[in-house]
Amino acid sequence: MVSVNENTSYGLERAMSQARVKPLWVHYRELGSRQPDSAEQAVTWRWSELQEAIARAAEDVSMEDAERRVLVLANPAFAPQIQTTRNLIGAIQILNPGEKADEHRHTMSAIRMILDADGGYTSVDGEQFEMSHGDLILTPNWTWHAHDNTTSKRVIWFDGLDVPFVRYALDAGFLEPHAPQDFLGFASRLAERWRWVDHGLVGSDQTMPVVPHSPRIHYPWKATAAMLDRLEPSADGHVLMRYVHPQTGQAVMPTIDCFMLRLSAGRQTLRRRSTNNAICVVLDGEGASQIGDSTFSWKKNDIFTIPHWTWASHRAETDRAHIFTMTDRELYRRLELLREETATDAVDG
16 A cells, blocks of 8 residues: 555554545545546547448348447547447438337437438437438437438438436436337327427417427538528638527536537638537548647548647638537536636647
8 A cells, every 4th residue: 555655654554554544635636626637538430430430330230230320429538338428429320221119218318410311310209300412410418210211322310418427427327119009199299399399480379398308309500501501700711600498598408518619711620629529520521630649630420539728729621611519517507616708819731
């Protein structure tokens, strides 16, 4: 055992060992610091490197062998646990033509950002939502959900879940792998929730039940692009849009907060950092991001992380670029642990 200090008696060391206690005065700096000091680095997954694994998984793994054909983006900083950031995992899910991933549900919340699809659908509590490139689809905590590729082409999307937080940090993971035959009888509550807030209209004599997650499950790319067109660019040329719960104006889920970033060609954004963690998915365009001391170039469908409390700045090299960002920002906000900073100087690029 390491000596507590030169003046500590052997008797005290032995007493602490037997009582299973540790001296705070020795470990004080381990329990607190002036600011987060994680050694985690940004990680990138290039689509050009993912494509072979995607193709082989699609050919070699049947839906009978795997309930979900999913490739998880494993950050080596967290090995042996399989996770992408401290509280989130990102993954790629593949459905071949005619395949269906049957209904299941779990206490982990999830989002789907569609990368390659022109049809097919995700169903959430029995409601079907068609999948197209750039669409965001939510599968909230404990909702039955399934995926069905009714097209003649392979469908691919990005999965994002709060597995590390719910399963590893809280040990609150529950999974029901098969829906009961009559689940549609009680699953219609989703449609009941959404009809209260559709199009921002509600009957004046109606009471709107507020639910923890957004009752809007499907955020189509067409609506996202239209909103980005209407927003004025910031001083550094970027436009940032947040997906929100229509009843509260806050994040779409208690643990997941999602954004769409539009970058203008040749404009370097100001450096920003936050206590939250982020997974970024390039929807289109090319460019580069400076994250901490490293610079990463990126193209369509590339994925990269921004660790918490790490300076990050982005630049598009094409006329326009769009980056979808999944974060755990809402989790930090609710716990009153969210801190955000913007540098006053742009990064030379």
